[in-house]
Amino acid sequence: MNHKQLVAGLVLGAGALTAMAQTDPLRFDPSKFTNGSITMPDGQEVTYKAYEGIFYVKNVEDPTYQTLNIYVPDKMADIARVPILLRTYVGGYAASTAKSPSPSDATGRALQEGYVVCIPGSRGSNSTIERDGKTIYTGTAPNGLLDLKAAVRYLRYNDALIPGESELIFTDGTSAGGAMSSLLGATGNSKDYDKYLKKMGAADARDDVYAAICYCPITDLNHADMEYEWLYGCTNTGVRHLSEAQIAISDELAAECPAYINSLGLTEKDGTPLTADNYKDYIKSFLIESAHRALQEGCEISDTIGFTFYQDKFGPMGGGPGAGRGGMRPAGDQRPPMGDGRQAPSFGPGNAPRFNKTSDFVTGLDLDKYLGYVASVTPLKTPPAFDQMGVLIDTPSPENKVFGNDKGEAANFTDFSLRHRLHNPNAKLDKDMVERVAIMNPMNYIGSGKSDVAPNWYIRHGAKDRDTSFLVPINLATKLQNSGKNVDFALPWNRPHSGDYNLDDLFRWIASNLEK
Incomplete structure (x- = not known):
């Protein structure tokens, strides 16, 4: 039990906490947990309390994905302020369920270090529900990002009840998940997302984060x-x-x-x-x-x-x-x-x-x-690498799908590809698409004054990763550093498209930023 739980327990008592959780669907109930454990590669068993299947918005559209899990190690780090690692498993801009911690990635290592772990699910290009006999695609952009922002708000809203410090949230993701981590880091508290989050019934709380960990981010689409x-x-x-x-x-x-x-x-x-x-x-x-x-x-x-x-x-x-x-x-x-x-x-x-x-x-x-x-x-992608639909082939990319509509129809998200698909040199994206594309690009927020950008960044892109151009992570890292942020960036040798590697380096970096 940390100091926040102790204070909450003394003031309210377990019964009052449960009653409060029943009247407020976004209130965390610390009494509802199960015990779990994982065995780390070094043989150490790490035990924890698991709070799972928590809805992080009031107006749940897709219960399969709009939940989060929280894991609290039984042996918390002996430090004044314990961070929360928020790990997204988004890949290919597809939907991702709230998963359990893994001994082979940063979630298990974070628990071993005594940190709190939050793993949110989120909607994506392939998430669907049935409504009035019709299939509705729920994860079109920016819905996946909105879900993750709502998860951050949930942690902040319940800061007094959830172990760990919501002021020390470290987001982590790989590929499209790396893009989501970069967006969480770059778009904190921007009003551009308020209308969406209000409609979802997200908690009335901040959604800026302390640090963003981005492995091979597929961003600046x-x-x-x-x-x-x-x-x-x-x-x-x-x-x-x-x-x-x-x-x-x-x-x-x-x-x-x-x-x-x-x-x-x-x-x-x-x-x-x-x-x-x-x-x-x-x-x-x-x-x-x-x-x-x-x-x-x-x-x-x-x-x-x-x-x-x-x-x-x-x-x-x-x-x-x-x-x-x-x-x-x-x-x-x-x-x-x-x-x-x-x-x-x-x-x-x-x-x-x-x-x-x-x-x-x-x-x-x-x-x-x-x-x-x-x-x-690794063979390169053929042009266009991302907005490919209708240019030389009809097959949509994952990015075309995520910028599509709720009927499952994919869409172009650049004027270039739209012009080629329509054979119209004057074709332009409509206003709605321009807005959706803009709020899915962290480059539009860094240094703009429109958001509270995370002060700390850890960005990695493998030196033989060809899933996007080296320009994408280098531009992201350089713009952040030019804006005065603390950036640790590298192109690790011989790494393909992958994430959560060199965990010793990552957790040394995390620890160094807790000392500030």
């Missing part, structure tokens, strides 16, 4: 297609093997990207403006740092994927072309280095080091060659 082609267009006639029609679309999209990059007004840490002219050098600095750290930790890196090395540093370990550098692992071993979680580089965007050729392993990178390597590991 209305610019992601142009960013993908601008970066990967160098592979179109080689590894990617695009058709003439696909190359034409790729080139057209890529041509739109420089204006977007320039419009962001981003700067490196020293104030140097980032533009389309120097942006690829900026990307290279993160990849070089990733490779440099990997070599320090014993990973083998081939000479054939674009990196150059300081030869004298290695002496006899250097080998000939293709032999690789580092010598600590067999050639061709592509496992992420140091499987115990000791990898992630820690530097803020705009602060990537400029390497000294007399003291560092990696001295340069042929970016086009490296991107060819990434494309050879």
